[in-house]
Amino acid sequence: MTDPGTPTADDVRSALARVADPDDALNHARFFQTQPGGYGEGDVFIGVRVPKVRTVAKTYAALPLVEIRDLLDDVEHEHRLTALVIAVEAFKRALRPRTRDDDLRRRLHALHLDAVRAGCVDNWDLVDVSAEWLVGEHVRTSGAGTALIHTLAGDEDLWRRRVGILATFAHTKAGDPQPTFAVAEQVLADRRDLVQKATGWMLREVGKRIDRAQLVDFLTEHAGDMGRTALSYATEHLDADLRAHLRSLPPSST
DSSP, rough: OOOOOOOHHHHHHHHHHHHHHHHHHHHHHHTTOOOOTTTTTTTBBOOHHHHHHHHHHHHHTOOOOHHHHHHHHHHHHHHHHHHHHHHHHHHHHHGGGGGGOEEEEHHHHHHHHHHHHTTTOOOOHHHHHHIIIIIIIHHHTTOSSHHHHHHTOSSSSHHEEEEEEEETHHHHHHHOHHHHHHHHHTTTTOHHHHHHHHHHHHHHHHHHHHHHHHHHHHHHHHHGSOOOOHHHHHHHOOOOHHHHHHOOOOOOOO
């Protein structure tokens, strides 16, 4: 029997409903392009801003995994976002020496991957809040290798591909640029805006956090074949002359 003190998905839904704002729901729907043909077509917002989502997530931090998965199946965007925030924070706690729990991390990773494959992690904010930790950090700390990251980045589905790209952030933060370089090369020909922005962002982080020279070497080899958006994001922190030089490089002959 469930402990009556154990939080449920319905508790989270009710808490989110209490702080929802119809005007914000309309604004979010426009911002996340839920109109026909938009990248977020069909997504449903109830109008809860991120700080309030995080407050609700903190209140229900002990939400069981089965209830987290229940929320991830909801049509409402903020329900899914709250579920992912709860899962990420639980994963972070399970990484800490005093509260280390390798089995919980594995289960959270599996839950997230199932949700990604089921199409429940289907907007850029949902990907960005979760992929670095529940895919990237799990892969990095479990010693599983980067095959899963490349599988996701190689998927034609926009959101699964973005998960693969953002997952490399965990490696970059740990001082390893190679997963980002490999995935950036893997998605080089994809001109979709949300792929371009994610790729350029991850490359920029390599230059900022690890080694500017390694980033410049990568861009010198690939800039001519990159989309302009990705190149612009990747070079934001470089000086104007170098940015201009990289933009002037021709496509490769292959």
